Amino acid sequence: MAILKKEGNRLIREYDGEKLWIEPWGGSALRVRCTRCYKMDESQDWALLPCEGGEAKITIDGQEAAIQNGGITAKIEKSGKVLFYNRQGGLLLEEYLRTEEAVGGFNSLLKVKARDLRPVIGGEYSLTMRFESKRDERLYGMGQYQQSILNLKGATLELAQRNSQASVPFLLSDSGYGFLWNNPAIGRATFGTNLTEWEAKSTQQLDYWICAGDAPAEIVERYSAATGRPPMMPDYATGFWQCKLRYQTQEELLQVAREYKRRGLPLSVIVIDYFHWPNQGTWQFDREYWPDPEGMVRELRELGVELMVSVWPTVDSESPNFPLMLERGLLAQTDRGVRTQMQFLGNETFFDATNPEAREFVWNECKKNYYDYGIRSFWLDAAEPEYSTYDFDLYRYSLGSNLKVGNIYPALYAKAFYDGLRREGEDPLMLIRCAWAGSQRYGTLVWSGDIHSSFESMRDQFAAGLSMSIAGIPWWTTDIGGFNGGDIHDPYFHEVLVRWFQYGAFCPVMRLHGSRLPWKEPLSDKVGGGMCSSGAENEVYSFGGPVYEICKDYMQLRERIRPYVTGLMAEAHKKGTPPMRPMFYDFPHQKEAWETEDQYMFGPDVLVAPVMYHEMRERGVWLPEGREWIDTATGERFAGGQRIVCQAPIERMPVFCSNEALSITIRGSH
DSSP states (O other): OOEEEEETTEEEEEETTEEEEEEEOSTTEEEEEEEOSSSOOOSOOTTSOOOOOOOOEEEEETTEEEEEETTEEEEEOTTSOEEEEETTSOEEEEBOOBSTTOOSSOOOSSOBOSEEEEEOTTSOEEEEEEEEOOTTOOEEEEEEOSSSOSSOTTOEEEESOBTTBEEEEEEEETTTEEEEEOOOSSEEEEEOSSEEEEEEEEESEEEEEEEEOSSHHHHHHHHHHHHOOOOOOOGGGGSEEEOOTTOOSHHHHHHHHHHHHHTTOOOOEEEEOSOOSSSTTSOSOOTTTOOOHHHHHHHHHHTTOEEEEEEOSEEETTSTHHHHHHHTTOBOEESSSOSOOEESSSEEEEBOTTSHHHHHHHHHHHHHHTGGGTOOEEEEOSTTTOOSSOOGGGEEETTEEHHHHGGGHHHHHHHHHHHHHHHTTOOOOEEESOOOTTGGGGTEEEEOOSOBSSHHHHHHHHHHHHHHHHTTOOOEEOOBTOSEEEETTOHHHHHHHHHHHHHHTTSSSEEEOOEEESOBOOSOSSSSTTSSOBOOOOSGGGSOHHHHHHHHHHHHHHHHTHHHHHHHHHHHHHHOOOSEEOHHHHOTTOHHHHHOOSOEEETTTEEEOOOOSTTOOEEEEEEOTTSEEEETTTOOEEESSEEEEEEOOTTOOOEEESOHHHHHHHHTTO
16 A cells, blocks of 8 residues: 655655655645655755745545645545646646556556656666647647747657757646646657657656646746746847857957947947857957957947857867866766867867856856956857767766756856856846756846758747747847858848848847858968858848848837837746747637747737748738737738738738837837
């Protein structure tokens, strides 16, 4: 017989070496943990913030038990199977159990466990968690994957970080629950029509969090309360960002900023990309090409422009910091073979972001060489980290093997800079290429990585941005125009750039970046900041008259709506509300909102319908019922509850607004 007991607010079941804990963790939410170890490991809350818990109602009746916290209840059957119910008694989620002990019509000789912790010889456990599947359920979130799918039902996702892939394992169901896989191990999630499976390659225990809610907004707000909300975004970040791969010298960058201001173009941030340094792992300017960082920052501030610099987590074997960091155990380890983990103009090893001492070391170097010159914003690149080969079983950190904890790396990388900036009294803002659950609380602005310059790629980013928003990452952006493959003289690329630029004006951050063709040669063949080549020009005035005029219009539009964007960022800070979100977030009771996957809401008042196909000059738009919608290009008014065909000439993207004053602001020069 199983042992069922109540300890404080925690319901515990013990049977045959398995310990199962269920306890309240925030409003209408429960945390579930299970282990086959001698005792439960309570040393890590992973993505979750510490929680004192609510006043749970626990009942034990023989070999069955239940725990209720607000609007969610978990019931444990005699077999050990766990089921979750909402406030009305509706079934939200149930474990998939196919054993002789199972009840409810599923007594089976298949001998498939719901919670399957299998020992790995000489190591931890491999974990599979199985749930029953609802065939018609719609599932959203999970972070950023390079696919155009929004509804994830039927999808299989790798739980691992890669360049342009960010695994943020939070799922929102149209059945009325949110689910966090609170485990940073490398693994896989499968949302099949026959069952749902979550897998971890190496772990000590099962750990997940589930909440109930009557609407998507309620679920996302509960999740963000449990994992942390972003700080308030600095005001400068809501404007236009100029970036390219890569400004080769201080004077080149300053000339770009001066030219923007000479033309009267709004510019809020300009970014220095990689290899402005003597070598990776020095975290400082190469003074041959960047002779006066303090003077550079001062001139940019006088122009009203903030400077952001690129930081990589890599330490080259020839860097003076390499032997020191190696000696102190501040570098990630390689379990087999040579220590080199990445090769990019050298042989590099990553600093161990899971080690607090390593985080402090890197921040102190960046403070001395960047912050003390007035630089407040950091671009944390290669944050997955980007191994030359993604052999996840090869690497090890102070917190454990990469298989066990690898997905948390980008969050802790950001934490190094968040903690340092907070100590200096700054509002943290880190542009970063990857994230995990909880990353948002460290002031991370995630961008979607080194993606291709094409309409196909643009459609992938559209889905990625909305999925990230549901997964609790409200600060998100892309490389406008894509990163790879854009020739500045190619008419096709011009069209991609224009359509992406229009979309970018209605993203949380509007940032132009890319590795443009044709390439420029390096300035020098010696070690240092001159050894790296550069892409072609990537300023809005680089692409010719028609492109420039359209881009200029949308830059000015973005400048006009900055107060609105600031309000959206305040909502993200206070409640976790994502600035951009799928249609169902604001209109959950309208069936078509769940089925419309090619438009989105930018805040509560603005409906954005991007143009994401080559030579498309009109497109359908669904207008939700219950409001009057104003076409911001023409001022024409439409009743909600209908689909219309909207004209989309190259110079404009369909945008509708339900707020008359805001629609006039958006329309501006149109």
